[in-house]
Amino acid sequence: MKVKFWGVRGSIPVPGKSTNRYGGNTSCVEIRPRGGWPIVIDAGTGIRRLGKYLMDGKFGEGHGTAHILISHTHWDHIQGMPFFSPLYRRGNKMHVFARQQADTHLQAVFASQTEDPYFPVPLTALEADVQFHELVEGARFMIDKTAVQCTRLNHPWVAMAYRLDCDGASVVYCSDTAPFTDILLEHEFIAKPPLPGELIPASMADKLAAMRAGLVAMCQGVDLLIYDTQFTVDEYRQRPHWGHSTPDDALIIAREAGVKHLCLYHHAPMRTDEAQDAILMATRWTAKQAGDPFDVIAAYEGLELTLGDDA
Amino acid sequence: MKVQFWGVRGSIPAPGPETNRYGGNTSCVSVRSASGELIIIDMGTGLMHLGNALLGTEFGKGGGKATILLSHAHWDHIQGLGFFAPVFIPGNHFVLRGHGKSSSMLEGILEGQMNPNFSPLYTLKNLGASFDVRAVVPGEPFDAGALRVTARPNPHGSTTALAFRIEEQGRAFVYASDAGYPDAGPTAEVLGLYRGAHVMVHDSTYTPAHQATRRNRGFSSYEQAADAAIAAGVGRLVTFHYDQDYSDEDVDALRDACRAYLDAHGGAKIELVAAAEGMELEI
Numbered sequence: 001m002k003v004k005f006w007g008v009r010g011s012i013p014v015p016g017k018s019t020n021r022y023g024g025n026t027s028c029v030e031i032r033p034r035g036g037w038p039i040v041i042d043a044g045t046g047i048r049r050l051g052k053y054l055m056d057g058k059f060g061e062g063h064g065t066a067h068i069l070i071s072h073t074h075w076d077h078i079q080g081m082p083f084f085s086p087l088y089r090r091g092n093k094m095h096v097f098a099r100q101q102a103d104t105h106l107q108a109v110f111a112s113q114t115e116d117p118y119f120p121v122p123l124t125a126l127e128a129d130v131q132f133h134e135l136v137e138g139a140r141f142m143i144d145k146t147a148v149q150c151t152r153l154n155h156p157w158v159a160m161a162y163r164l165d166c167d168g169a170s171v172v173y174c175s176d177t178a179p180f181t182d183i184l185l186e187h188e189f190i191a192k193p194p195l196p197g198e199l200i201p202a203s204m205a206d207k208l209a210a211m212r213a214g215l216v217a218m219c220q221g222v223d224l225l226i227y228d229t230q231f232t233v234d235e236y237r238q239r240p241h242w243g244h245s246t247p248d249d250a251l252i253i254a255r256e257a258g259v260k261h262l263c264l265y266h267h268a269p270m271r272t273d274e275a276q277d278a279i280l281m282a283t284r285w286t287a288k289q290a291g292d293p294f295d296v297i298a299a300y301e302g303l304e305l306t307l308g309d310d311a
Numbered sequence: 312m313k314v315q316f317w318g319v320r321g322s323i324p325a326p327g328p329e330t331n332r333y334g335g336n337t338s339c340v341s342v343r344s345a346s347g348e349l350i351i352i353d354m355g356t357g358l359m360h361l362g363n364a365l366l367g368t369e370f371g372k373g374g375g376k377a378t379i380l381l382s383h384a385h386w387d388h389i390q391g392l393g394f395f396a397p398v399f400i401p402g403n404h405f406v407l408r409g410h411g412k413s414s415s416m417l418e419g420i421l422e423g424q425m426n427p428n429f430s431p432l433y434t435l436k437n438l439g440a441s442f443d444v445r446a447v448v449p450g451e452p453f454d455a456g457a458l459r460v461t462a463r464p465n466p467h468g469s470t471t472a473l474a475f476r477i478e479e480q481g482r483a484f485v486y487a488s489d490a491g492y493p494d495a496g497p498t499a500e501v502l503g504l505y506r507g508a509h510v511m512v513h514d515s516t517y518t519p520a521h522q523a524t525r526r527n528r529g530f531s532s533y534e535q536a537a538d539a540a541i542a543a544g545v546g547r548l549v550t551f552h553y554d555q556d557y558s559d560e561d562v563d564a565l566r567d568a569c570r571a572y573l574d575a576h577g578g579a580k581i582e583l584v585a586a587a588e589g590m591e592l593e594i
């Protein structure tokens with residue numbers, strides 16, 4: 001399988017010279033099983049360029065099928081969707097997957113994204129055939145020959161991590177999540193965060209431990225782990241309730257799950273290319289000191305990795 | 312009045328080396344009066360960068376006040392609000408004036424993009440700053456400190472977008488983004504709003520060829536911007552709200568073609584500037 005990064009940024013797109021190398025588009029990764037249709041994870045602004053690229057092929061003729069797995073519906077993970085050109089070509093088939101919400105249907109969430117007055121083209125006016133699929137954590141299903149599983153993460157309003165297996169290779173996409181130590185993020189708004197390191201109630205700790213165990217189990221032995229590493233340690237201490245991790249948190253999960261490559265992802269909007277280089281170097285150094293057998297890379301726009309029998 | 316550009320792009324932010332010179336952030340312009348009042352027009356992603364620049368002023372200490380004029384609620388004009396650092400500092404106060412059947416409907420629109428499905432902020436009420444959201448009455452002037460503001464709607468695809476005229480001591484600045492005129496051009500009221508502006512920032516999303524095939528989107532080409540500038544007798548025209556697919560070279564070409572069009576259609580005296588992120592204009 002091939003894994004290609006079209007958007008690697010978190011929170012908000014950041015155009016400008018200081019992000020030219022890593023890229024300023026928000027989250028979007030394309031997984032391409034050998035000889036198969038694209039499976040897209042998240043629809044940040046990066047999906048706009050992916051759409052243009054796809055229109056040069058079968059999608060341009062209205063004969064394409066894409067599956068889009070959404071980690072959660074925060075803006076930076078869906079804001080590119082209305083700019084995904086294949087949606088405007090009759091005949092294309094789109095399957096959108098995301099976690100089931102307690103009170104709102106997924107289709108309604110997406111419909112409200114583009115209804116008047118927010119966007120000129122409502123969901124109902126799209127030419128492609130769009131189907132929505134609601135998932136519960138732990139669900140396992142097939143997309144053609146690709147096996148998909150998901151597990152929940154520690155993020156406001158809840159996000160999902162996905163694992164994809166095909167062509168003898170495996171990848172986990174884990175964005176967005178806070179570490180599973182200081183705060184449980186679900187549906188309430190948290191105005192005043194606890195101090196990281198403070199003792200938390202046992203019921204919360206149990207829930208976090210179960211969530212973490214689910215993630216580590218799902219990441220077991222994968223070829224590639226893509227992980228939300230938006231924060232530095234200092235940034236995390238100030239904003240543990242924002243639902244993002246540090247590279248150190250990612251290293252611990254990668255180590256425990258025995259992954260082959262760890263990919264830093266969902267870079268902070270204000271992070272310059274030089275600052276991101278420094279984070280990558282520091283993380284590699286930490287991994288080396290710890291004797292970790294896996295490689296650490298940092299996602300950038302245009303990065304393409306080949307895994308499994310595709311190699 | 313000092314005008315500064317923080318985002319000049321339309322529809323969706325366009326990062327990448329090919330937009331480094333003009334900038335890839337969506338619409339946001341600030342206007343500072345001689346006496347120091349601040350007006351912010353539109354809240355595209357450029358607003359984040361304006362916010363960071365404001366942290367060194369009274370806004371960093373919770374003593375900031377500004378008026379925000381919202382042309383319309385399409386994403387590229389509101390998506391920066393949750394990333395505008397001054398809104399997280401208690402004590403800052405914003406009067407937001409925009410289009411809406413009522414003030415509560417306008418507030419509801421802003422709430423809609425901040426609901427927890429889409430944003431970790433959940434609601435405007437979680438922002439530390441206070442907001443006074445009011446729908447404007449077209450054609451009825453209001454004051455923002457020493458600045459006098461008038462708004463009028465232009466057709467914009469299936470909706471409308473407000474154009475604003477801001478005056479201070481006989482100097483006039485006009486902001487007219489997202490304007491999809493019919494063949495007849497702007498209405499007499501809107502031309503009246505533009506009339507004699509010293510500087511007019513005008514929607515120039517497309518080349519005429521692109522505009523012709525995408526009319527239903529409700530944007531102007533540089534020709535329509537130039538026609539409006541000539542008809543209203545403005546002093547300086549500023550092209551704005553470039554299509555997300557236009558590279559810096561495309562925008563250079565758009566500006567040059569607009570210059571040639573102005574010269575050939577009786578607008579040779581009108582100065583022309585292509586808006587770029589970071590650019591400042593003294594009026």
Ligand SMILES: [Zn+2]
Pocket residue numbers: 010011027074076077176266
């Ligand atoms: Zn995110």
Ligand SMILES: [Zn+2]
Pocket residue numbers: 072074155176
């Ligand atoms: Zn998120």
Ligand SMILES: [Zn+2]
Pocket residue numbers: 321322338385387388489552
């Ligand atoms: Zn616009």
